[in-house]
Each structure stands twice: as structure tokens, then as C-alpha cells.
Amino acid sequence: MEEKTLKRDLVFQGRIFDVAVDQVSFPNGGQSSRELIFHKGAVAILAVTPDQKIIMVKQYRKAIEKVSYEIPAGKLELGETGSEKEAALRELEEETAYTGQLDLLYEFYTAIGFCNEKIKLYLARDLTKVENPRPQDEDEFIEVLELSYEDCMTLVETGQIEDAKTIIALQYYALHLANA
Amino acid sequence: MEEKTLKRDLVFQGRIFDVAVDQVSFPNGGQSSRELIFHKGAVAILAVTPDQKIIMVKQYRKAIEKVSYEIPAGKLELGETGSEKEAALRELEEETAYTGQLDLLYEFYTAIGFCNEKIKLYLARDLTKVENPRPQDEDEFIEVLELSYEDCMTLVETGQIEDAKTIIALQYYALHLANA
Numbered sequence: 001m002e003e004k005t006l007k008r009d010l011v012f013q014g015r016i017f018d019v020a021v022d023q024v025s026f027p028n029g030g031q032s033s034r035e036l037i038f039h040k041g042a043v044a045i046l047a048v049t050p051d052q053k054i055i056m057v058k059q060y061r062k063a064i065e066k067v068s069y070e071i072p073a074g075k076l077e078l079g080e081t082g083s084e085k086e087a088a089l090r091e092l093e094e095e096t097a098y099t100g101q102l103d104l105l106y107e108f109y110t111a112i113g114f115c116n117e118k119i120k121l122y123l124a125r126d127l128t129k130v131e132n133p134r135p136q137d138e139d140e141f142i143e144v145l146e147l148s149y150e151d152c153m154t155l156v157e158t159g160q161i162e163d164a165k166t167i168i169a170l171q172y173y174a175l176h177l178a179n180a
Numbered sequence: 181m182e183e184k185t186l187k188r189d190l191v192f193q194g195r196i197f198d199v200a201v202d203q204v205s206f207p208n209g210g211q212s213s214r215e216l217i218f219h220k221g222a223v224a225i226l227a228v229t230p231d232q233k234i235i236m237v238k239q240y241r242k243a244i245e246k247v248s249y250e251i252p253a254g255k256l257e258l259g260e261t262g263s264e265k266e267a268a269l270r271e272l273e274e275e276t277a278y279t280g281q282l283d284l285l286y287e288f289y290t291a292i293g294f295c296n297e298k299i300k301l302y303l304a305r306d307l308t309k310v311e312n313p314r315p316q317d318e319d320e321f322i323e324v325l326e327l328s329y330e331d332c333m334t335l336v337e338t339g340q341i342e343d344a345k346t347i348i349a350l351q352y353y354a355l356h357l358a359n360a
Contacts, residue, residue, distance in 0.1 A: 001239065014201070019199050035196045063289075098283075112244060113222070114219075116225060116244050123191070139210070141207070162288050163246055167286060171348065
């Protein structure tokens with residue numbers, strides 16, 4: 001099934017991702033082109049408070065020109081491979097001022113048809129507030145909320161939660177943590 | 181929270197997606213740039229056979245240079261907005277030679293931080309084989325499998341299912357269809 005790369009044109013190099021167009025050949029001899037996004041990967045955190053509230057972050061998302069409710073998440077910086085858990089703790093602290101015990105739940109590609117972005121999704125429990133948390137990124141403007149699972153599902157039903165990683169986290173909560 | 185677009189540079193126009201870099205201003209007066217992917221959207225189908233098997237498609241994914249197991253899915257073609265259900269039926273037939281009754285389960289953005297790709301996820305039931313199904317796309321080489329939920333979860337555990345839309349579909353199955 002493998003597609004061999006005959007030629008790669010790097011058409012964009014950015015801070016967040018690179019874009020390439022590969023000319024590929026198939027096992028049957030056919031050829032086609034593949035438009036590809038290369039991304040460094042990200043972490044996301046399903047953070048559950050001792051009173052069973054889920055921490056959600058409200059922010060403007062330029063790609064969709066809308067405000068979105070999501071679980072806390074952040075891009076991996078260069079060289080963070082192998083220490084994704086530290087990256088997740090950093091993002092949790094920066095975005096929510098919480099720290100906690102982290103366990104890996106899932107790793108998944110977000111848009112596997114054209115993009116190699118992989119998200120590692122962690123569960124954070126035993127949350128405690130950090131006294132002097134790291135500051136948020138300069139270009140991030142977020143509001144942090146602690147919502148019940150039922151409130152989150154209302155946001156799903158009204159279309160205010162339309163984010164794949166957040167839906168995965170909420171379904172995980174319903175499957176494994178609700179009534180626990 | 182809104183970010184105003186001061187300037188947009190379209191840096192790539194492809195068959196699958198376009199890439200832009202926006203210069204944006206924040207409500208506090210600050211500025212930054214946003215790297216953005218514009219995609220026409222896609223449909224995906226959780227197709228469940230009468231004997232409770234889940235239809236999975238095995239294919240090579242160039243973006244990750246690996247073989248991947250996923251639920252059937254396909255890009256929307258230009259002008260298909262408003263008829264996503266027909267697009268989902270077309271993809272189901274092309275990839276699996278099945279047709280069925282479709283219900284919308286979720287819509288979600290796959291990579292909301294930088295990409296506007298939205299997937300509409302449908303549940304397909306009452307599946308029947310199409311006698312002369314539409315042919316597969318010329319540049320798609322796929323193998324179709326009918327797997328139990330337990331077999332799918334083994335593929336998740338061994339890292340052969342690492343696709344966000346497929347994980348959402350499997351979680352949905354576990355929450356709403358298992359033992360139904």
C-alpha cells in the first residue's frame with residue numbers, strides 16, 4: 001500500500017507548520033500528488049476538579065472566525081519530543097493555573113488525510129492551584145471555566161463545542177469517569 | 181475576544197486546501213500573525229452492520245507515512261455544501277459498496293487551532309450492499325474490513341487506530357450502541 005515519494009516541493013515554512021506537495025507513486029505504477037501539512041504536535045488535557053468539574057478554555061479561533069470552548073491544549077515546542085507530559089503540565093499551568101497528576105489517555109492524528117499533527121491527550125486529576133503560575137502566551141486571550149459534564153454537553157448541543165479533541169475528552173469522561 | 185484581520189497573504193492554493201498568513205489585531209491593541217489552512221470540509225461514517233460489525237477502511241496515509249485503519253470518510257467536493265448527507269452516502273458506497281440510513285451524530289473541527297476543516301460524522305444503519313457500486317477514486321487504494329468493537333479496540337491499543345474521527349466514532353459506539 002505504501003506510496004513512494006518521487007519528489008517533494010516545500011511550498012511554505014511557518015512557525016506553526018510547513019506545507020509540502022509530494023509527487024508519489026503507487027504499487028500499481030500510478031502517480032498522484034499529495035498536499036501535506038507538517039506540524040510539531042500538541043498536547044491536550046482533560047482536567048477534572050475534585051468536585052467533578054471539567055476545566056474548559058474559551059477563546060477566539062481565527063481559522064473558524066468564532067469563539068470556541070475547548071479543553072486546555074498547546075503546541076509542542078521544538079525539542080519537546082519525549083517530554084510531552086512536561087509540556088502538558090506547562091500548558092495546564094499557563095492556561096488554568098492548576099497542576100495535577102497526569103495520565104496519558106489517547107494519542108491521535110487530528111487530520112490524518114493531509115496533516116501529521118498528533119495530539120497526546122492526558123487526564124489530569126488531584127488538581128491543585130499553583131501559587132505563581134507561568135504567564136499565558138502573549139498572543140493568547142482565554143477565559144477559564146469549570147463546568148459540569150451536563151453543562152459541557154449543552155455546549156455541544158448548541159454548537160459552541162465543535163472541537164474534535166474536546167469531544168474525545170468528553171466522551172472519555174462519559175465512558176470512564178461519570179458516576180465514578 | 182475577536183481578532184481583526186489587518187492583512188491576509190495567501191501563500192498556497194491547492195486542490196485539497198489553501199494556506200494563508202493573516203496579520204491580526206487583538207482587542208488590547210496587540211498584533212500577531214496566524215497561519216491558517218482552509219479546507220472544504222469532509223464527511224465520515226460510523227457504519228454498523230446488522231450483526232454489529234463496524235466497517236473500517238485500511239489505507240496508506242502519506243502525511244504520517246503509515247498504514248491506518250479508519251472509518252470511511254471523504255472530502256466534500258466544491259458545491260456540496262448543504263448536501264453533506266449525499267456526500268456521505270457517496271463515500272460509503274464508493275469505499276464499502278454499502279448504502280444505508282444515515283443520521284448526523286456530530287460535527288467537529290479537526291484541528292481548530294489552525295485549520296477550518298469540519299467533519300460531519302454520520303451513523304449508517306440498515307446497511308445493504310449496492311449491486312453496481314460507484315468506483316473508488318483513482319488515487320485511493322483501500323481495503324475494507326468488518327470488525328467487532330473489541331477488534332477495533334485492539335487496534336486502538338496497538339496504535340493501528342490513531343485517527344481522531346475514528347476514536348470519536350468508536351467512543352460513540354461504546355456509549356450509545358454497544359449492547360443495544
